[in-house]
Amino acid sequence: MTVRLEKNGAIARLLIDRPERRNAMTQAMWEMLPALVDDAMADDSVRVLILGSAAPAMFCAGADIGEFARCSGDADWRVANQAAIRASQYALAHAAKPAIAAIEGDCVGGGCGLAIACDLRIAAPGARLGITPAKLGIVYSLFDTKLLVDLVGPARAKRILFTGALHGAQDALAIGLVDEIADDPMTAAETLAQTIAANAQHSIRSSKAIIRRILDGQPDDDTETLAMFRDAFTLPDFAEGVAAFRDKRRPVF
Numbered sequence: 001m002t003v004r005l006e007k008n009g010a011i012a013r014l015l016i017d018r019p020e021r022r023n024a025m026t027q028a029m030w031e032m033l034p035a036l037v038d039d040a041m042a043d044d045s046v047r048v049l050i051l052g053s054a055a056p057a058m059f060c061a062g063a064d065i066g067e068f069a070r071c072s073g074d075a076d077w078r079v080a081n082q083a084a085i086r087a088s089q090y091a092l093a094h095a096a097k098p099a100i101a102a103i104e105g106d107c108v109g110g111g112c113g114l115a116i117a118c119d120l121r122i123a124a125p126g127a128r129l130g131i132t133p134a135k136l137g138i139v140y141s142l143f144d145t146k147l148l149v150d151l152v153g154p155a156r157a158k159r160i161l162f163t164g165a166l167h168g169a170q171d172a173l174a175i176g177l178v179d180e181i182a183d184d185p186m187t188a189a190e191t192l193a194q195t196i197a198a199n200a201q202h203s204i205r206s207s208k209a210i211i212r213r214i215l216d217g218q219p220d221d222d223t224e225t226l227a228m229f230r231d232a233f234t235l236p237d238f239a240e241g242v243a244a245f246r247d248k249r250r251p252v253f
Helices: 027-042 065-071 075-093 110-117 142-152 154-163 169-175 185-197 201-215 223-232 236-247
Strands: 003-008 011-016 048-053 099-103 106-108 120-123 128-130
Touching: 003 027, 011 027, 011 185, 027 048, 027 075, 048 185, 065 075, 075 110, 075 142, 099 110, 099 185, 106 110, 110 128, 110 142, 120 169, 120 185, 128 169, 142 154, 201 223, 201 236
Parallel strands: 011 048, 048 099, 099 120, 106 128
Antiparallel strands: 003 011
16 A cells, blocks of 8 residues: 555554655555545544655655556546646645655655645755646646745745746745745654643644634635634633643643
C-alpha cells in the first residue's frame, strides 16, 4: 500500500510510502488519500492528523511525471486526475481536525500542494520546497493556487510559481511557507500534536472552521458563527476549563 493511515491514541499519521520513486503520487494514491483523511476525522479517539513519509529523508516529489507522460493524452484521465488531486487537498484543508505536515527532503509540486493544505508545516533543515508548474508547462487549479496565496501572499506566490524555484528550509520559514524547522520533523510534529490534543477540542475545531470561513471569503459573523461563540459556554469543555482554572490544575478535555 503506497498511502496508509496509522493511529496511535490521539494522533493519526497519514504516511506516503513509495520511497523508490521519492513518494511521487500516482492517480491511485491521490484517489486513496481522501478516504484515509475521512477515516481519521471519523474516529473519535483521533484529535490530530500528521502527514509525512513512511521512509526517512523524504516527503513527496510531487505527481508521478511518468504517469503524466503516459496518460495525459486521455481527456478522461485528465479530468479524473484533476478531481483526485483537488479532493486530496480539499480533504486536508477542510478536515475538521488539525493537520500537520512533517517535511523532510523534497516537498515539490503536488507534494508541496499537500503540505500547504495542512494547517501547519514543520520542515527539516535540509528540506526543499517548491511548486513547479512553470518547469513542466502545466497550470495549477485556482483552489491549489489559493492555498498558496493564503499562506504566503500574492507577491510571494507569484514568485514561487513564476520561477519554479526550490526553497530551502530557512527561506521557506522566512516567507511563511513553513512554520518551524526541526532536526526531526516527525518527532516535532508529534510533540506539537500532543499539545494540541490536550486542549479543548471544541475550541480547536471551531477555530479551524472559522479560519476556513475567513479564508474562503466570509467577512463577518453569521448565525452559525455567532452560535459557535454562544453555545461554547454550555458545553462540557467550558465547564472543565473553568473548574480547572479555579482548582489551579490542568484541565482534562
